[in-house]
Amino acid sequence: MNHGSPPPASMAPRVPGYGGGHARSAPPPQRGPRSRGRGDGVSDQHLPAAPVDPDQQPQHPDLPAERDYVAGLYARLDALRAQTAEQLAEVRRTRPTGTHQSRFERDAFATLYEDRLSQLWSVENRLCFGRLDLQPGAEEPRRYVGRLGLSDERGGQLLVDWRAPAAQDFYQATAAAPRDVVRRRHLLTAGRRVTDLEDEVLVAGEGGTTTGDAALLAAVSAPRTGRMGDIVATIQAEQDRIIRASDRGVLVVQGGPGTGKTAVALHRTAYLLYTHRERLARSGVLLVGPSPVFLRYVEQVLPALGETGVVTLTPAELYPAATATAEEDPEAARVKGDLRMVDVLAAAVAARQRIPARPVRIDVDGTPVALRPDAVASARNRARRTRKPHNEARVTFVREVLSSLAQQLARGRNLDLAEERADLVTELRENVDVRREVNLCWMPLTPEKVLAQLLVSPERLAAAAPRLSPAERRALLRPRERATDWTEADVPLLDELAELLGDLDDSTRRAEGRAAAEREAELAYARTVLETTNAGHEMVSAELLADRFSVDGPVGTVAERAVADRTWAYGHVVVDEAQELSAMAWRLLERRCPSRSMTLVGDVAQTSSEAGAHSWAQALQPLVDDRWRLEELTVNYRTPARIARVAADVLAAAGIDARPPTPVREGEHEPVAVLLDATDPAATVLAEVREQLPHLGGGRLAVLTAREDGPLGAGALRRSLRAALPARTVAAGHDDLDAPVSVLDVRRAKGLEFDAVLLVEPAEVLHRGSRGANDLYVALTRATQRLVILHAQPLPPGMDVAGR
Numbered sequence: 001m002n003h004g005s006p007p008p009a010s011m012a013p014r015v016p017g018y019g020g021g022h023a024r025s026a027p028p029p030q031r032g033p034r035s036r037g038r039g040d041g042v043s044d045q046h047l048p049a050a051p052v053d054p055d056q057q058p059q060h061p062d063l064p065a066e067r068d069y070v071a072g073l074y075a076r077l078d079a080l081r082a083q084t085a086e087q088l089a090e091v092r093r094t095r096p097t098g099t100h101q102s103r104f105e106r107d108a109f110a111t112l113y114e115d116r117l118s119q120l121w122s123v124e125n126r127l128c129f130g131r132l133d134l135q136p137g138a139e140e141p142r143r144y145v146g147r148l149g150l151s152d153e154r155g156g157q158l159l160v161d162w163r164a165p166a167a168q169d170f171y172q173a174t175a176a177a178p179r180d181v182v183r184r185r186h187l188l189t190a191g192r193r194v195t196d197l198e199d200e201v202l203v204a205g206e207g208g209t210t211t212g213d214a215a216l217l218a219a220v221s222a223p224r225t226g227r228m229g230d231i232v233a234t235i236q237a238e239q240d241r242i243i244r245a246s247d248r249g250v251l252v253v254q255g256g257p258g259t260g261k262t263a264v265a266l267h268r269t270a271y272l273l274y275t276h277r278e279r280l281a282r283s284g285v286l287l288v289g290p291s292p293v294f295l296r297y298v299e300q301v302l303p304a305l306g307e308t309g310v311v312t313l314t315p316a317e318l319y320p321a322a323t324a325t326a327e328e329d330p331e332a333a334r335v336k337g338d339l340r341m342v343d344v345l346a347a348a349v350a351a352r353q354r355i356p357a358r359p360v361r362i363d364v365d366g367t368p369v370a371l372r373p374d375a376v377a378s379a380r381n382r383a384r385r386t387r388k389p390h391n392e393a394r395v396t397f398v399r400e401v402l403s404s405l406a407q408q409l410a411r412g413r414n415l416d417l418a419e420e421r422a423d424l425v426t427e428l429r430e431n432v433d434v435r436r437e438v439n440l441c442w443m444p445l446t447p448e449k450v451l452a453q454l455l456v457s458p459e460r461l462a463a464a465a466p467r468l469s470p471a472e473r474r475a476l477l478r479p480r481e482r483a484t485d486w487t488e489a490d491v492p493l494l495d496e497l498a499e500l501l502g503d504l505d506d507s508t509r510r511a512e513g514r515a516a517a518e519r520e521a522e523l524a525y526a527r528t529v530l531e532t533t534n535a536g537h538e539m540v541s542a543e544l545l546a547d548r549f550s551v552d553g554p555v556g557t558v559a560e561r562a563v564a565d566r567t568w569a570y571g572h573v574v575v576d577e578a579q580e581l582s583a584m585a586w587r588l589l590e591r592r593c594p595s596r597s598m599t600l601v602g603d604v605a606q607t608s609s610e611a612g613a614h615s616w617a618q619a620l621q622p623l624v625d626d627r628w629r630l631e632e633l634t635v636n637y638r639t640p641a642r643i644a645r646v647a648a649d650v651l652a653a654a655g656i657d658a659r660p661p662t663p664v665r666e667g668e669h670e671p672v673a674v675l676l677d678a679t680d681p682a683a684t685v686l687a688e689v690r691e692q693l694p695h696l697g698g699g700r701l702a703v704l705t706a707r708e709d710g711p712l713g714a715g716a717l718r719r720s721l722r723a724a725l726p727a728r729t730v731a732a733g734h735d736d737l738d739a740p741v742s743v744l745d746v747r748r749a750k751g752l753e754f755d756a757v758l759l760v761e762p763a764e765v766l767h768r769g770s771r772g773a774n775d776l777y778v779a780l781t782r783a784t785q786r787l788v789i790l791h792a793q794p795l796p797p798g799m800d801v802a803g804r
């Protein structure tokens, strides 16, 4: 859904009190009394969708004044854009005098103004969406809330940023706890024009309706665009509490499908960046989402909120040095995700620190010496006692071994060891045979090499993994020709090995030490520039400025550096679909965020990965024991009740103990079941897509299947639909979000949503793997308007859907 742009005018008639309706004079909404205030989320009564003609409704008397006010805000925005563009042009016109300092200053100013300008452009849509009227006697009688803070030339506040403390009441005030708020007003806009108002009067006796539901209903019923939009104008109280929660420690947000977990995760990210700008701009924020297509689905939300520096990665991308794209066998994924792999990998590395079975004779320029098992064993013990990673402890090992060989060399040549030691060690170090034999005992290693060699060798696996069953070890084995076809489940293993192995040589770290000192100097300078210019503090930190223009020229933004650096420590990590992560993946994320300032959103009833979580307590125990907070989202903004009931029944029939969320609206269309033609099932699917297309109204439709391959798989259906329907109607692959029709296997639909869903053969989804019921639940909760079940096999237990 695109909340970034105003709801289309065509939506207006569908919403009572919307489309020119004066809140006091509009016909009363068709629903029971509101049982809860806004602070409880939305009403647990379903929102109505009775058609009301806007032209029949009297115009709200405040509408002209609000139009004027909002027009004034846009005028101010335009003025700021022009002023910033002029400042930027001026800086670009200035010729630097040639000194480093003047070049730096010029670039620093240019960066400030460029960032400011792009922020000013990002707020064009729905610049202002709300107003709070405060109690008489309050410092200011009213406060407008919007996408960014704006002041007039004299510093008077015109608009409050939705993330500022002063905007909190817009989301939190309720009739029961109105704080200082008398009235909350929603401004509905099309382009720059205010089209309607909706008032919530929070103090008894003021009259008017007490609901903000029309704006919400307009938002949740709008046709989907294939991209997620922001929800700043309609964030609900239970969501707002989570968005603004403290960033300390691990916060888990559990919520059923459609409760806004993703939306909340993204808005919380924007909120934290606004509130802790200096710290987080320096350390960066990492957002982990389940798949590239999911990340593309949400990629417009943060920029629309004025935030661009967030690192977004899938779990397969968390190890920078390797690309993990291969498919994993579910059993192998389960074993690789198990914490027993920690010992397996440690043993695999220890096995690469060898002691020769018998003395190895080496001729050093005519003098015989021997690499004796006892001397190697003692060198190994010393090296291990340093507790350094393998490649770093190797320095100690080599020193000890060479020292033992130097003694023999001195003896063999009748030299005084104390005097000649340094020369003898150098000679040994340069001797090819010595180097080879020492390396055979303790080789410098890379994570990729250790893992690839482990996974193709039954012998190495048997030695390293005695605690895995023979069947589990077999599941891990892969053919030699696929030794480095990395999968998502390999990523935490590579990362674990990188910890166990350390850097290949310590010259890298020495260089890093130098770089750190240089950086400190650049930072100090960037701070003075910001102080003297006094411009743009709220959006550009000294860190960002120093990043872009270091002594050696641009080194990339914090985000670019963080992505490339495996040891980067992020200031905050947000994980979506967090229930899918394995115990090994949690270890990796803990290393990326040593402060454990994390927001984890997910739903344990939707887990599809074999290595994923059954419960949050079980998943997080190794990470933080029981030191995590749980917040729950309880209202389903996506799936209408008519469809959600089927999903809940299927979940219950599968024995999954989860409380499905309460849908915010009843919906207009009952789910229907259609029998697949026994001889040509693809023809039934095509006919049904044709049937649905005219109802889409510019929205999106998905055909969901149990798998990608096979006669009724997503691949085959995609091809047949593409051949039969006009060009650009059906997406070419599973990562194309722009065509009106997508064909996806259920697991790829995770986190996405569509106006209409055609679910093909649900029994196959149910029987696919041990998490089939969870997958079916995911499939049944993707639709915002219509659900059609296409089947030949009997419908799964609990799926009580009438045939057409």
Ligand SMILES: Nc1ncnc2c1ncn2[C@@H]1O[C@H](COP(=O)(O)OP(=O)(O)OP(=O)(O)O)[C@@H](O)[C@H]1O
Pocket: 001, 216, 219, 220, 228, 229, 230, 231, 234, 235, 236, 239, 255, 256, 257, 258, 259, 260, 261, 262, 263, 264, 603, 606, 637, 638, 750, 751, 752, 753, 781
């Ligand atoms: N307060 C709100 N106002 C308007 N729309 C909302 C609000 N909260 C959520 N939505 C919309 O509801 C839909 C579902 O939200 P979202 O995808 O974040 O849910 P989710 O909990 O992550 O679902 P799932 O578990 O299925 O991935 C989205 O279209 C989102 O924009």
